[in-house]
Amino acid sequence: MISTPDNVRIVEVGPRDGLQNEPGTLRIDDRMDLIERLADSGLMHIEAGSFVSPRWIPQMADSDRVLQGLKRRHGVRYTALTPNLEGLRRARDAGVREVAVFAAASEAFSQKNINCGIDESLQRFAAVCEAAQQAGIAVRGYVSCAMGCPYQGPVPTTEVARVTAVLISMGCYEVSIGDTIGTGTPRQVQQVLERCMAKTDASQLAVHFHDTYGQALANILAALQLDIATVDSSVAGLGGCPYAEGASGNVSTEDVVYMLHGMGIETGIDLEALIQTGHWICERLQRHNLSRVGLASGAGTAEEESS
Numbered sequence: 001m002i003s004t005p006d007n008v009r010i011v012e013v014g015p016r017d018g019l020q021n022e023p024g025t026l027r028i029d030d031r032m033d034l035i036e037r038l039a040d041s042g043l044m045h046i047e048a049g050s051f052v053s054p055r056w057i058p059q060m061a062d063s064d065r066v067l068q069g070l071k072r073r074h075g076v077r078y079t080a081l082t083p084n085l086e087g088l089r090r091a092r093d094a095g096v097r098e099v100a101v102f103a104a105a106s107e108a109f110s111q112k113n114i115n116c117g118i119d120e121s122l123q124r125f126a127a128v129c130e131a132a133q134q135a136g137i138a139v140r141g142y143v144s145c146a147m148g149c150p151y152q153g154p155v156p157t158t159e160v161a162r163v164t165a166v167l168i169s170m171g172c173y174e175v176s177i178g179d180t181i182g183t184g185t186p187r188q189v190q191q192v193l194e195r196c197m198a199k200t201d202a203s204q205l206a207v208h209f210h211d212t213y214g215q216a217l218a219n220i221l222a223a224l225q226l227d228i229a230t231v232d233s234s235v236a237g238l239g240g241c242p243y244a245e246g247a248s249g250n251v252s253t254e255d256v257v258y259m260l261h262g263m264g265i266e267t268g269i270d271l272e273a274l275i276q277t278g279h280w281i282c283e284r285l286q287r288h289n290l291s292r293v294g295l296a297s298g299a300g301t302a303e304e305e306s307s
Contacts (some may be wrong), residue, residue, distance in 0.1 A: 003220075005229040007266045009031065009045060010253060011176070011206065012038050016047035016081060018238025018250055020059045023283055030284050031066045037280065041273035043253075047076040047100070051087035054222040064094040074293075079140065083114070084298050088128050088137070098138040103167060105160040106149035109180075118159075122166050125223040129170040141167035141175040142208065146192055147184030157195040165199040175249075176232055182212025182249070186222035193226050208231035209251050211237065211272060211290075216251035217259055231256055236278035237290030247305070252277055252291035 015035050019026060026034070035048050047270050049063025049069070063080060070078060082088040082099040104110040104119050106175035110118045125141075132139045164175045169208050177196065177222045179189075189207070196205060207223045207230070209216040220231055275297050282289040291296055 003227075004224040004263065004265060005227060007259055008224070009230045010043060010256065010267055010269060011045045011047065011230060011232045012043045012235060012253055013047045013127075013208070013250060014038070014052050014236070014238040014253070015230050016060065017232075018234040018236075020050060021239035021249060022056050022059065022287070024285050024287075025059050025061075027285065028062055028065055028069070030089040032069050032071075034235075034277070034281050034284075034287050035066070035078070036071055036073075037277040038274075039076045041277060042269040044268065045077045045272075046079070048231045049082060050081040052081065052083055064090055067091075067094040069250045073186045083131075084124065084127060085128060085131055088131055088135075092135055092137060096137065098140065099128075099132055100140045100142060101128055101167070101172070102142040102144065104144045104149075105116065105163050106152050106155050108143035108151035109145045109149045112151055112153055118163060121282060122170075125167070127172050129172065133171050139170075139172050141170075141172035142178055142219045143167070143175055144178045145182045146177045147179040147188055148181055150181050157192050157210070160192050161195040161199050163207070164196045166198055168204060174206055174230065176206040176208045176230070178208035179210055179216075181208030182215065184209065184219055185215055186218050188228060189219045189222045193223060193228065197226065203229070206232060208232035210252045211248045218253065219253060220251070220256060235274065235291075236282050236294060238285075245301070248290045252278070252294070254291040254293040258276070281303070 049066050050060040051173055054061035077098050079098040080091045080096045082091050129139050145155050149155050163187050167175050209219045231258045233253040235253045237248050237252035239249040254275055257271050260267050274295050278291050278294045
């Protein structure tokens with residue numbers, strides 16, 4: 001039997017990566033309520049906001065007010081995406097103790113997304129990482145397009161590993177390897193991770209899978225078999241895939257937790273409370289719940305059918 005970790009840490013990305021890809025914009029009180037409900041369900045690491053220009057991502061406007069207004073639970077890490085030094089300053093002023101930087105393994109995606117190449121983007125993030133360390137703020141890294149790019153197609157595993165290693169060298173305590181368009185399959189996932197693990201220890205890696213092609217849970221299992229013990233996910237599958245109309249985006253936290261608990265892997269999460277939170281946020285957003293576990297539980301079905 002192939003071994004897997006006894007415990008897995010879930011990084012809940014719904015309040016940031018999820019909401020920023022939803023068409024509607026939540027009120028500040030609802031954003032805070034979502035984060036607090038997620039913490040109450042046992043999630044100990046929650047992406048709570050993003051300090052980017054509201055002109056580009058209006059869903060993340062007022063992240064400072066969200067983070068300052070939270071009823072924080074002891075031991076819970078509330079993080080924010082900070083693409084530049086100004087974002088880091090705002091995050092620090094809002095009391096954030098952990099931030100994230102986001103690089104791509106695809107040159108085409110980097111140019112399209114932030115108007116600069118991979119190496120130039122890494123230089124920008126080096127300044128953010130240095131300033132964060134000086135302020136005593138932890139930094140987590142993301143590598144997008146690790147399994148493929150919507151613009152250039154296949155992405156070399158060597159480039160994923162290179163960008164990952166650079167982020168670690170800058171001071172990121174962990175790097176999340178992302179399948180941005182959800183096209184990856186288990187063997188590909190293992191090939192990418194094995195290449196990264198030749199340069200970086202498994203304890204410094206996490207995975208972030210989209211379920212566009214229905215492969216996310218299988219891909220997570222493939223990562224677990226390589227002793228990866230940190231998984232990103234989004235409550236109710238918030239955040240549709242922007243590159244495939246009508247397709248699901250982030251894998252749902254409920255589905256991940258259900259699978260892990262069924263495997264005897266500890267998460268510290270109350271699945272029933274999480275399911276209820278998923279139904280609640282879908283009602284607020286007036287959208288369908290993309291969690292298969294949430295739908296199968298039966299709760300909230302009437303509301304969804306009448307919407």
